[in-house]
Amino acid sequence: MSAGRLIAGIGLRPDTSEADIAECLDRALAAAGLAQAALPRIATLAARSSEPGLLALAKARQAELVAIPDEALKGFEASCATRSTRIASLYGVGSVAEAAALAAAGPGGVLIQPRIATARVTCALARAAS
Numbered sequence: 001m002s003a004g005r006l007i008a009g010i011g012l013r014p015d016t017s018e019a020d021i022a023e024c025l026d027r028a029l030a031a032a033g034l035a036q037a038a039l040p041r042i043a044t045l046a047a048r049s050s051e052p053g054l055l056a057l058a059k060a061r062q063a064e065l066v067a068i069p070d071e072a073l074k075g076f077e078a079s080c081a082t083r084s085t086r087i088a089s090l091y092g093v094g095s096v097a098e099a100a101a102l103a104a105a106g107p108g109g110v111l112i113q114p115r116i117a118t119a120r121v122t123c124a125l126a127r128a129a130s
Contacts, residue, residue, distance in 0.1 A: 005040050005041060005105075005127065005128040005130075006034065006037055006038065006039055006040065006041075006112075006125060006126075006127055006128075007039075007040075007041040007042070007043055007066075007101045007104045007105050007109070007125070007126045007127070007128065008025055008028065008029075008039055008041070008042045008043070008063075008101060008123055008124070008125055009042075009043050009044070009095075009096070009097040009098055009099065009100035009101025009102070009103075009104065009123065009124045009125070009126065010024075010025070010042055010043070010044045010048075010054065010097055010100065010121065010122070010123055011044065011045070011048075011087070011095070011096035011097040011100070011115075011121065011122040011123075012044070012048055012051060012053070012054065012120060012121045012122070013120045013121075014048075014051065015051070015052075015053075016051065016053045016054075016120045016121055017053045018052075018053040018054075018056040018057045018060070019053075020053065020118065020119075020120050020121055021053050021054055021057045021121050021123075022057055022060075023118060023121075024116060024117075024118045024121035024122065024123045025039075025042075025057070025121075025123050027116050027118075027123070028113050028116045028123040028124065028125055029113075029125070031113055031116060032112055032113040032125050034113075034125070039061055039063050040063055040064060041063055041064045041065075041066055041104050042054070042057070042058050042061070042063045042064070042065050042066065043065075043066040043067075043068050043100040043101055043103060043104035044065070044066075044067065044068065044096070044100050045067070045068060045070060045073070045096055045100065046067040046068060046069050046070065047070070049065060049066075049067035066100075066104045068099075068100045068103045068104065072103050073093040073096065073099040073100065073103060074093055074099075082095045082098065082114050082115045083095065095114075095115045095122065095124060096122065097115045097122040097123050097124040098111055098114060098115050098124040098126075100124075101124045101125060101126035102126050104126070105126040105127065105128040105129075106128055106129070107129065108128070108129030108130075109126045109127065109128050109129060110126060110127055110129075111124060111125070111126050112125050112126060112127050113125035
């Protein structure tokens with residue numbers, strides 16, 4: 001993989017456990033060939049950033065948790081590789097996980113792992129340009 005910081009974008013339902021979030025994240029990292037990679041940032045919707053399971057995961061992984069305002073996600077619709085009709089109707093973007101990862105990656109960030117979904121969590125990976 002190229003240089004740049006790795007960011008996980010997470011979409012989740014309220015009251016999702018740390019274990020459920022970790023399982024989805026680990027599946028995304030493995031799918032991208034990054035199972036042992038350092039993960040400096042985790043990004044999610046601002047409304048979900050205080051979820052206990054997500055806070056616990058960020059602490060356990062020593063990752064910065066970035067809260068992305070709903071309206072900021074919409075600018076990344078064209079860059080999303082997957083699309084959920086339900087999520088698009090709620091947030092104006094096809095994938096919260098992909099848009100959050102790209103938003104936190106900043107200008108020049110690229111999606112390196114499209115959304116992976118489990119029953120309660122979605123996860124996508126992006127890499128910052130530097």
